[in-house]
Amino acid sequence: MSEIARLDALEILDSRGNPTLAVTATLGNGVKATAKVPSGASTGKREAVELRDDDLARYNGKGVLKARAHVETEIQNRVRGFDANDQAALDKALCDLDGTPNKARLGANAILGVSLAVARASAADRSLPLYASLGNESANLIPAPWFNVLNGGRHANNSVDFQEFMISPVGAPNYSEGLRVAAETFHALKAILQKRGYSTAVGDEGGFAPQLKSNEEPVELILEAILKAGHQPGIDVVLVLDPATSELFEDGEYVFAKSDKSRKSPEQMIEYWTRLLDQYREIWALEDGAAEDDRSGWQQLTKALGNRIQLIGDDNFVTNPKIFRQGxxxxxxxxxxxxxxxxxxxxxxxxxxxxxxxxxxxxxISHRSGETDDTSIADLAVAAGMGQIKTGSVSRGERIAKYNRFLEIERELGARARYAGASVYERWQAVKA
Known part of the structure; x- marks a missing residue:
């Protein structure tokens, strides 16, 4: 009795107060599970389409009643009776039903809500945690998180062009200790900002969003906070940057509109990153160091720095297998x-x-700036053996929910739990050498 019997959808609010979907899948034996769909602000042009109502009389046009209706009518009619334990067949049926390359007809929010709700129902039906259901019962690697502690760009109304400044506690012996190190650093950073008269209001993802003097000052402040918290930069804690350069790219140049108003060619942007890495050897990864439309810039950046740090593609790959293979x-x-x-x-x-x-x-694996309290990505990271995750700061409940889920998983796994920080740290040491 593991077949899909019913789908229900509800228009709820995400962490930015905008509508999103919660989808509940009920199986023939009465087992049910709910998934809540996130939403991004800084989005890639080739992402699957998030269907909105465009009815300005409701939620400024951002309502999702159309997507909700698709779940409860067309999608439900197609997948009712499907085996909930055959995720691949279900997802293929959903894609075929939509019939577009970017899920624009039914909406990626409707399709993902169903896909993820059924995955959760399948796990519950088999009395397994989601990470064991999606992976296998040997899944035991808990990722080293990237904690977003300072926000800029589209995630904050301040003078910083770059979107995210993150810390990762790679030197911790286990996940729970890594979480402690991150929280201590976060509170040390807050104290430093207060002492200097900076605002400690937070941005969309829970990081502080003060008015700062430059795009480099956040790095200096974070390094000071790591030391103040009693930890060693580059040993206990490394830094990660996500400048979200697609948001800066205009007419073939990178425009620092919020700070010094400078413009940089792709070559000058690579020179900028090289100088920054030379100055701050604690930086371990750079996400979206070139814009999604700057293919040549990405290639040059990879040649220049690909053997030195992690260069993570987001807007240019958009979690699309076909696009990723070409990249x-x-x-x-x-x-x-x-x-x-x-x-x-x-x-x-x-x-x-x-x-x-x-x-x-x-x-x-990553959250979105418009999040919910759904913790599925934590389980997915463990299921797939992914060694790193970014899901916001150590503030805001929708972010903390994911971090607390890892504490639960660590406890469930007991002595079998492995923390990925050690492998990240070893690679970091090799790079430094």
Whole structure:
């Protein structure tokens, strides 16, 4: 009795107060599970389409009643009776039903809600945690998180062009200790900002969003906070940057509109990153160091820095297996950011992770700036053996929910739990050498 019996959808709010979907899948034996769909602000042009109502009389046009209706009518009629334990067949049926290359007809939010809700129902039906159901019962690697502690770009109304400044506690012996190190650093950073008269209001993802003097000052502040918290930069904690350069790219140049108003060619942008890495050896990864439309810039960046740090593609790959394969052929990046709602089904997401593994690319699972309290990405990271995750700061409940889920998984696994920080740290040491 593991067949899909019913689908229900509900228009709920995400962490930015915008509508999104919650989908509940009920199986023939009465087992049910719910998935809540996130939404991005800084989005790639080739992402799967998030269907909105465009009715300005409701939620400024951002309502999702059309997507909700698709779940409860057309999609439900198609998948009722499907075996909930055959995720691949379900997801193929969803893609075929939509019939577009970017899920624009039914909406990626509707399709993902169904795909993920059924995955959760299948796990419950088999009395397994989601990570064991999606992976296998030997899945035991808990990723090293990237904690977003300072926000800029489209995630904050301040003078910083770059979107995210993150820390990763790679030197911790286990996940729970890594979480402690991150929280201590976060509070140390808050104290430093307060002492200097800076605002400690937070941005969309829970990081602080003060008015700062430059795009480099956040790095200096974070390094000071790591030391103040009693930890060693580059040993206990490394830094990760996501400048979201697609948001800066205009007419073939990178425009620092929020800070010094400067313009940089792709070559000058690579020179900028090289100087920054020379100055701050604690930076371990750079996400979206070139814009999604700057293919040549990505290739040059990869040649220049690909053997030095992680270069993670997000907007240029959009968790799309076809696009990702072409990017690998083109020699772009050495890692990929994985976002469920960029592609819209669990199966395609897992395919992208497998492509990364087969080609020696890193894979980092990620939240979105418009989040919910759904913790599925934590389980997915463990299921796929992904060594790194970004899901916001150590503030805001929708972010903390994911971090607390890892604590639960660590406890469930007991002595079998492995923390990926050690492998990240070893690679970091090799790079430094």
């Amino acid at each position: 690998i052929k083109d020699g772009i990046a050495n890692g990929i950011l994985i976002k469920l709602n960029q592609i819209g089904t669990v199966t395609e997401t897992l395919e992208c992770i497998q492509i990364a593994r087969e080609n020696g690319y890193g894979a980092v």
